[in-house]
Amino acid sequence: MDRTPIPVLTVQTAPYEDQRPTGGGGLRRPTGLFESQRNYLPNFVQSLLSSISMQPTHVCIFLCKRIGSILGLYNFYPIHIYLYVCVCLLIFKSLIGRLVIGQNGILSTPAVSCIIRKIKAAGGIILTASHSPGGPGGEFGVKFEVANGGPAPDIVSDKIYQISKTLEEYAICPDLRVDLSRLGRQEFDLENKFKPFRVEIVDSVDIYLNLLRSIFDFNAIRNLLTGPNQIKIRIDAMNGVMGPYVRRILCDELGAPANSAINCIPLEDFGGQPPDPNLTYATALLEAMRGGEYGFGAAFDADGDRYMILGQNGFFVNASDSLAIIAANLSCIPYFCQMGVRGFGRSMPTSTALDKVAKVMKVPVYETPTGWRYFSNLMDSGRCSLCGEESFGTGSDHLREKDGLWAVLVWLSILAARKQSVEEIVRDHWTKFGRHYYCRFDYEALEPRTAYFIMRDLETLITDKSFSHQQFAVGNNIYSVERTDSFEYIDPVDGTVTKRQGLRIIFSDASRLIFRMSASSHVRATLRIYAESYEKDPSQHNKEPQAVLSPLIAIALKISQIHERTGRKGPTVIT
Numbered sequence: 001m002d003r004t005p006i007p008v009l010t011v012q013t014a015p016y017e018d019q020r021p022t023g024g025g026g027l028r029r030p031t032g033l034f035e036s037q038r039n040y041l042p043n044f045v046q047s048l049l050s051s052i053s054m055q056p057t058h059v060c061i062f063l064c065k066r067i068g069s070i071l072g073l074y075n076f077y078p079i080h081i082y083l084y085v086c087v088c089l090l091i092f093k094s095l096i097g098r099l100v101i102g103q104n105g106i107l108s109t110p111a112v113s114c115i116i117r118k119i120k121a122a123g124g125i126i127l128t129a130s131h132s133p134g135g136p137g138g139e140f141g142v143k144f145e146v147a148n149g150g151p152a153p154d155i156v157s158d159k160i161y162q163i164s165k166t167l168e169e170y171a172i173c174p175d176l177r178v179d180l181s182r183l184g185r186q187e188f189d190l191e192n193k194f195k196p197f198r199v200e201i202v203d204s205v206d207i208y209l210n211l212l213r214s215i216f217d218f219n220a221i222r223n224l225l226t227g228p229n230q231i232k233i234r235i236d237a238m239n240g241v242m243g244p245y246v247r248r249i250l251c252d253e254l255g256a257p258a259n260s261a262i263n264c265i266p267l268e269d270f271g272g273q274p275p276d277p278n279l280t281y282a283t284a285l286l287e288a289m290r291g292g293e294y295g296f297g298a299a300f301d302a303d304g305d306r307y308m309i310l311g312q313n314g315f316f317v318n319a320s321d322s323l324a325i326i327a328a329n330l331s332c333i334p335y336f337c338q339m340g341v342r343g344f345g346r347s348m349p350t351s352t353a354l355d356k357v358a359k360v361m362k363v364p365v366y367e368t369p370t371g372w373r374y375f376s377n378l379m380d381s382g383r384c385s386l387c388g389e390e391s392f393g394t395g396s397d398h399l400r401e402k403d404g405l406w407a408v409l410v411w412l413s414i415l416a417a418r419k420q421s422v423e424e425i426v427r428d429h430w431t432k433f434g435r436h437y438y439c440r441f442d443y444e445a446l447e448p449r450t451a452y453f454i455m456r457d458l459e460t461l462i463t464d465k466s467f468s469h470q471q472f473a474v475g476n477n478i479y480s481v482e483r484t485d486s487f488e489y490i491d492p493v494d495g496t497v498t499k500r501q502g503l504r505i506i507f508s509d510a511s512r513l514i515f516r517m518s519a520s521s522h523v524r525a526t527l528r529i530y531a532e533s534y535e536k537d538p539s540q541h542n543k544e545p546q547a548v549l550s551p552l553i554a555i556a557l558k559i560s561q562i563h564e565r566t567g568r569k570g571p572t573v574i575t
Contacts, residue, residue, distance in 0.1 A: 005191045006173055006188055009171065010169050010172075013038075013168065016040065017165060021160055023371050024143060024144075024372065026141060026142065026144070031137070031139060032136070039170070042170050043164060045170070046167060047161075048125070099200070100200045101199065101201055103203055104180050104204075106204045108208070108241050108245055109126060109143075109304055110208060110305060110402075110404070113399040113400055114208045114399055116145055116148075117148070117149040123144060123146050125145075126142070126143040126145065127141070127142060129302060132276075137269075144160070149401065150375075152373065153373050153376075176190075183201050204245075205248045211398065215409075216413055220416045220417070224412060224415060224416040232295055233260050234260060234262070235256070235262070235297070235300075236282055237264045238270060238271075238273070238281075238300060239265060240270060240275045240301060242264075242300040245304065246264055246300075249405065275300075275301050277299035277306055279308075280574070285308075289312070295312050295421060296310075296311065296415065298411075300405070301404065304404050305393055305401055305402040307392055307408055309322055312421060315422055315426070318545075318575070319350070319390050320350050320353050320354070320436060321351075321426060322388075323350065323388035323394050324353035324357050324436075325414070326388075326411075327358070328357045328433070329418070332410075332414050332418070336385065341385045343364045344357075344363060344365045344385070345365070345375045345378055345386070346365065346389070347371075347388075348369060348370070348501060349389075349502060351532050366492070369501035369502075370391075372401060372402055374498075379400060380400070381492075383493070390440060390530070392404075394406075427541070434534055435534070435541045436532055436533070437532065437543070437545045438530070438532045438533075439530075439546060439553075440528055440530050441528065441571035442518075442526055446524060446525045448525040450525075450566060451526075451527045453565075454565055459503055461559060462484040463485070467484060468481060468483070474554050475551060479508075479509070481505060481508075482506050484503070486502070487501040487502045487504055488501065489501060503515040509533075511533045515528070515530075516528050527562065529560070531553055531556065532549075
């Protein structure tokens with residue numbers, strides 16, 4: 001240990017007005033903004049850390065995840081900024097702190113949640129571009145996990161923002177040097193601190209892998225992948241953080257051949273593609289699956305909390321169906337056989353396929369705004385065992401984050417237990433519960449004011465009394481409006497009210513249209529249109545979703561005038 005005290009500096013700064021977290025304590029901005037705006041990153045770090053209420057007896061542990069635009073471009077600069085500011089804040093609060101960091105700065109979001117809960121940390125800091133493009137021309141983000149291992153609730157985000165608007169200085173330890181590649185504890189003597197400050201570098205996979213071992217029957221999955229009736233799988237890590245997890249867990253632990261895993265090297269720009277697991281961007285996986293050689297395929301986003309499932313010949317399982325099928329087959333998972341099932345949760349835009357399963361299982365369904373922090377509250381109170389969102393995020397109460405690899409292991413467990421293909425399992429589910437045709441149209445990179453006024457005018461239109469019971473005729477289809485609203489959520493745990501979470505039009509046949517603004521970035525806006533139509537008759541289950549939903553989409557485009565008002569000819573992404 002170096003006994004020369006490392007100096008601690010106080011740097012004068014000026015506040016920024018645009019550092020309001022967009023949800024879950026997260027701040028995502030273009031990489032160039034972090035580079036060009038003086039003190040932009042340390043300002044937000046200081047504001048975030050200053051928002052945490054800690055007692056002197058607390059051990060303060062933070063975890064950083066090196067993915068996306070911080071690879072290479074910054075030469076670990078953002079991770080060290082966090083280290084410097086974390087250390088200094090702990091000194092000023094007279095806390096005996098330690099930082100825990102994944103080896104080489106890599107931890108998936110589920111692994112961060114797992115470690116926070118395992119070691120009872122005060123919170124976790126994640127550096128991530130999420131599923132957005134990374135690299136110099138992409139985005140960089142900061143996310144804060146609270147002590148339960150879940151995203152920061154709105155009250156914490158608000159506190160961070162209030163602090164950021166009045167910040168005048170931050171503390172930094174610029175000479176601190178941590179070897180992120182060396183496992184184990186490193187100790188440092190810091191100026192004005194009597195005891196050594198500890199930084200612990202941990203294996204990125206170990207603690208998370210041990211949790212998964214306690215949830216699943218690994219022998220059953222291993223037999224599926226290596227036994228006499230084995231299936232071939234194809235897993236795409238999309239050059240994000242999941243490469244080490246895929247290789248260690250699916251290949252080394254469960255026996256999948258090494259060539260089953262592709263794009264497993266984390267790259268600063270994710271190989272030039274957005275690391276978003278959908279049919280638009282996971283094209284390499286889709287083409288491989290269409291060849292018929294593989295029986296199961298999956299892709300992960302950059303930080304490992306989102307996933308996509310494909311069956312043989314490229315059979316696509318949409319996220320809402322995946323959630324419902326997982327719910328209907330929880331008996332295949334030892335964890336749920338032991339713990340039981342208390343309830344389900346889904347975000348409001350997610351299809352109502354889960355509701356059909358819940359009705360048969362006689363468990364409640366909680367419909368929440370988009371954002372995993374709402375599920376965390378339900379799970380902490382013991383109300384909810386399984387949750388999911390239409391954006392390919394699914395998880396359970398084993399963590400307080402969505403968990404892509406967990407979802408893939410659930411699917412492999414179902415395949416092992418039922419001895420059917422992915423397509424057979426999905427079609428059996430449709431036969432029993434009916435099929436929910438579903439799609440989402442994303443209009444990305446809109447001018448924020450344009451998107452705002454589109455949503456404002458839509459709300460005025462659909463909440464007017466004259467819109468109620470209106471009929472729309474599209475071809476041979478007639479849709480009668482049953483009810484409309486601007487979605488509002490009352491948390492059953494603490495009574496917190498969250499308003500204006502999307503516009504809903506529900507028709508008499510239970511079809512739905514939903515309009516929602518995505519708040520992932522302050523520079524450009526994304527407006528999403530969701531369409532859902534339910535079909536009970538199995539003879540009608542083989543149609544293309546867009547063909548079935550085209551009348552609903554026509555209604556959505558007519559009343560929103562989105563093409564006319566944006567100059568667009570169509571959506572950026574269709575899922």
